[in-house]
Amino acid sequence: MRTVEFHEITMAYRKGEPVLDGVGFAADGGDVIGLLGRNGAGKTTLLRIAMGMLAPQAGAVRLFGLDPREHPLAVKQRVGYVSEDQILPEFLKVAEVIAMHRQLFPSWDETLERRLCERFAVPPGARIRTLSKGQARQVALLCAVAHRPELLVLDEPAGGLDPAVRREFLETAIQLLNEEGTTILFSSHHMTDVERMAGRVVLLHDAAVLLDNPLDELREGFSLALVPVAAVDGERLRAMPGCLGLREQGGAWRAIVREGPAACRERLAAELGVAEARCQSLPLEEMFIELVGGRS
Amino acid sequence: MLIVVDPHSGVPVYRQLMDQVKFHVASGLLKPGDELPSTRALSTELGVNPMTISKAYSYLEREGIVERRPGRPLVVKALPGDDLKDRKLEQLGESLAPTVTMARQLGIGDDEAVDLFRRLLAESGDGGAAGGGLDESGDGLPGASAGGSDGGASSEEDGP
Numbered sequence: 001m002r003t004v005e006f007h008e009i010t011m012a013y014r015k016g017e018p019v020l021d022g023v024g025f026a027a028d029g030g031d032v033i034g035l036l037g038r039n040g041a042g043k044t045t046l047l048r049i050a051m052g053m054l055a056p057q058a059g060a061v062r063l064f065g066l067d068p069r070e071h072p073l074a075v076k077q078r079v080g081y082v083s084e085d086q087i088l089p090e091f092l093k094v095a096e097v098i099a100m101h102r103q104l105f106p107s108w109d110e111t112l113e114r115r116l117c118e119r120f121a122v123p124p125g126a127r128i129r130t131l132s133k134g135q136a137r138q139v140a141l142l143c144a145v146a147h148r149p150e151l152l153v154l155d156e157p158a159g160g161l162d163p164a165v166r167r168e169f170l171e172t173a174i175q176l177l178n179e180e181g182t183t184i185l186f187s188s189h190h191m192t193d194v195e196r197m198a199g200r201v202v203l204l205h206d207a208a209v210l211l212d213n214p215l216d217e218l219r220e221g222f223s224l225a226l227v228p229v230a231a232v233d234g235e236r237l238r239a240m241p242g243c244l245g246l247r248e249q250g251g252a253w254r255a256i257v258r259e260g261p262a263a264c265r266e267r268l269a270a271e272l273g274v275a276e277a278r279c280q281s282l283p284l285e286e287m288f289i290e291l292v293g294g295r296s
Numbered sequence: 297m298l299i300v301v302d303p304h305s306g307v308p309v310y311r312q313l314m315d316q317v318k319f320h321v322a323s324g325l326l327k328p329g330d331e332l333p334s335t336r337a338l339s340t341e342l343g344v345n346p347m348t349i350s351k352a353y354s355y356l357e358r359e360g361i362v363e364r365r366p367g368r369p370l371v372v373k374a375l376p377g378d379d380l381k382d383r384k385l386e387q388l389g390e391s392l393a394p395t396v397t398m399a400r401q402l403g404i405g406d407d408e409a410v411d412l413f414r415r416l417l418a419e420s421g422d423g424g425a426a427g428g429g430l431d432e433s434g435d436g437l438p439g440a441s442a443g444g445s446d447g448g449a450s451s452e453e454d455g456p
Binding site for chain 2: 167215282
């Protein structure tokens, strides 16, 4: 049984303008999936559907084989969730919020709770509204992981946090992964975090899954080809098998090709007779910009 | 262990790990019998996915650099003397490969490139002994031959 499964999820907030249109992928125990996409690409919508907070208009989501809207309790006891805009009750004290969560989860681990309290150094007597953004998010993370969930859903967990808190956050998640083999599904605009954490990347664009690949494959099996505009007709380049995206900048075509640099150079030479191409592998951030940057 | 990863470079993190362990073995910083940190410990220390570490470790094991013993940490494997030298050359070859590609792209001839390399070696100072070793194995560098063949498409006649 798979930990999370999305089947043909379709969702539109306005008629005829789907945010998600037939989105599907799945994750198993120990998978760490980085969900990428531009603002408005539907990442938050998809994660809320996974949590049962929204019902998809078509398609289905299953967590541990269960529909989260039909079995909310059974599902939530095995899942941890943190989002950027999560609201904790402002008038409560940190210790009270933690106590509330402790009672909700039978599998709550008090040792882990104490360990994280010490690590985060958030004063237990402080009221939530007096906390900094970073501290509040740390409390939310503690509440999301202390029951040792099998699945951790993080919606832009590092949004608005300083690099030190972000790193702390990341390390806590990695530790959980090490100890429990937790499956992690997280959305982020911080590509370095994605590159550290993710084993696999799912890129949402135009309401669909544009890429779903292991991170190492994105680095080794994709390249950026720089070809002088004069050397080849753009449409021929765009039509070349494996070409995922193309734009022109400074007199050169910049094409993302689904092949490693050496194979890409050979293909360009063999299929289009282009000898003067420069092909290189590229960091995730550049790939993101090349693929979805110019077309929204 | 002295390992640094740059998740943002285009090189997969598991490769960066492999390269650095190999470099440390070749340079003698890691000696036969030395233990590598556990997957868990290194993953936490570097803040990267543990699967990435275990991937690097299993490739290193497959390449015969390290040895796995049940329930114990991975250790660096003992090497016959000649292998260590091969490994050093292999390391150097890997970092020279992109240079070879660049020489081809710039249309710099083999002799000119070799002369330049010699001059740089001479300028770097204490190098007499190393110069001799390079001569006999210059054509055996694994990276160099690979770079040469794929750069062949754009040869010298591309120039004006």
